[in-house]
Amino acid sequence: MSLAHTRAIGLVAALFVAAPAMAGETPVEVGVRPLYLIDKMADGPLKDVLKACIGKPVRPTLFSIGHRGAPLMFPEHTVESNRAAAWQGAGILECDVTFTKDKELVCRHAQNDxxxxxxxxxxxxxxxxxxxxxxxxxxxxxxxxxxxxxxxxxxxxxxxxxxxxxxxxxxxxxxxxxxxxxxxxxxxAAEPAKTMTHKESIELFRALRAKFTPELKTPVVAMPFNGFSRADYAQKLINEYKEAGVPASDVWPQSFDIADIRYWIAHEPAFGAQAVYLIDDETIPGLDGMNPSSWGFDPAALKREGINYVAPAITFLLTLDANGKIVPSRLARALKAADIKIIAWSLERSGPLTDGGGWYFQSVSKVIRGGGDYYTVLDVLAKDVGATGVFSDWPATVSYYASCQGLR
Known part of the structure; x- marks a missing residue:
């Protein structure tokens, strides 16, 4: 066996050394994928920094948010998917919330999926x-x-x-x-995974020592549904945290419908203070991160009415400068100037980046070449956009970066 081969095996093995868990922390294992992505990066300072962190402890971080758990490899919104996300260092876990015929809240990405x-x-x-x-x-x-x-x-x-x-x-x-x-x-998925109700997700995430970001999904049925109004729906989501004794400071409720955000601010101000307004070009047709007239809102006005978090898809937060360098979009700069915290979604949702990255990277697709660019983009989101958290379908990627950069 060559010396180079021996060293390579040693680097891989180093990633499998568990970080010593501090009191109250879930032990973290990020596996081999971060090293694989680092290896695919173009040579440069960022690659050098990330390589230097190989083998160092990775700890749970609020910067790393499990998007439906860890659905790159696990069935989404299942017990198994969320355990995997927590084991990979995700400090916040997501339950997309919808309701059954008997008006019980369950974790599904859409009411009709x-x-x-x-x-x-x-x-x-x-x-x-x-x-x-x-x-x-x-x-x-x-x-x-x-x-x-x-x-x-x-x-x-x-x-x-x-x-x-x-x-x-x-x-x-x-x-x-x-x-x-x-x-x-x-x-x-070969061995049956377990679905979750919203209440069960609260208990699971608490047991995993993670915090909570439930998303109220827009119903596809006419509301009220058998007497169940949109306000009832938004309130029931919050009630289940209150009944479980979860403090509002541990919950970031989300919605693509600004009416839900405004409802929480008005009726549950403690929870509304961390409500996250999600935006994309489906809910805001024609949205362009570089064209303020397409946004449909003024960031400063959102801040004045108490909206403290906005979560655009990654593509709307990034653009290319004259030299082809990835930089923050006008939307990202405007949100930051308004003192609105930014959460980005969703890393590792696109699969291989050899085709320019698909929908999530369309604003910067000209410079997206392969898997290593996940870290290039993540670095811009963290340092230049100033994102406070990033959703990922494989949280280990984000958790490794966050620990390496000292983000908590």
Missing amino acids: LHTTTNIVTTDLGKKCTQPFVPASGTKPAQAECRTSDITLAEFRQLTPKMDGANVSAVTAKNYLDGTANWRTDLY
Whole structure:
């Protein structure tokens, strides 16, 4: 075995040394992926700094936020996915909140995603779906739409989570489930994972010594739903933290609907002080990080009404300068000038970056070449944009960087 080979094995092994946990901390294991991404970086000062941290302790950090847990490899919004995120150093974990037919709050990314995130179409409950499975035929893709509001909580508990995705060419319900992206894995879905209610997520995250960022998902059903109003929905989310004795300072409730943020500020000011206004070009059509007339809001005005956190997708926080260097967008600069804290989403959501990074990196795609650019972008978000946290589908990547840079 060559000396170089021996050294390489030593570097890999160093990443698997657990950081000694301090009292009250979850032990952190970041695995080999951060080293892999560092190895793919272009040579330069940032790469040197990150390499110098190999083998040093990685600790839980609020800068690292588990986006639906760790769904790069684990079925999202499951017990297993969130345990993995906490083990990777995520100091804040997310439950996207929606509701069942009997108005119970559960963790799902959308009210109508059960057909892509669970096995519902292959069960008897599939008959209750808004659109039961229809096989592909000719040029027509397979169809299904299954909502949490189609079933009761007891029925929701019968479902088996899976990696998000669907095979739209399928002619059988079983094959429809086979839609995992080729850069993810079904390895950790082979043994059934566990779904969570919102209340169960609170208990799990507390046991993992993590803090909370629930997102109130916009309903696809007309509201009020059987007498359950949007205000009832927003209030129930907060009530479940109060009932569990969780202090407002540990919770960052999120929504893409500014009306929810304003409701929390008015009716639950302690929780509203950390409410996070999410923005993208779906909820603000035409949003452009470099064009203030497209934003639909004035950052200073948001601050005056008590909105202290705004979370744009990564692409809206970045742009390229005249030399092709990644720098903060006008939106990022305006939010910072208004003293609004910025949270970015979502790193490691794009898979391999060899195609320019896809939607999350479209504003800087001209200089995105490969996996090492995850760290290039993360460095700009942390140091230049001034983000206070970054959502990631694989929190180890962010946790390693945060510990290396001394971010808590």
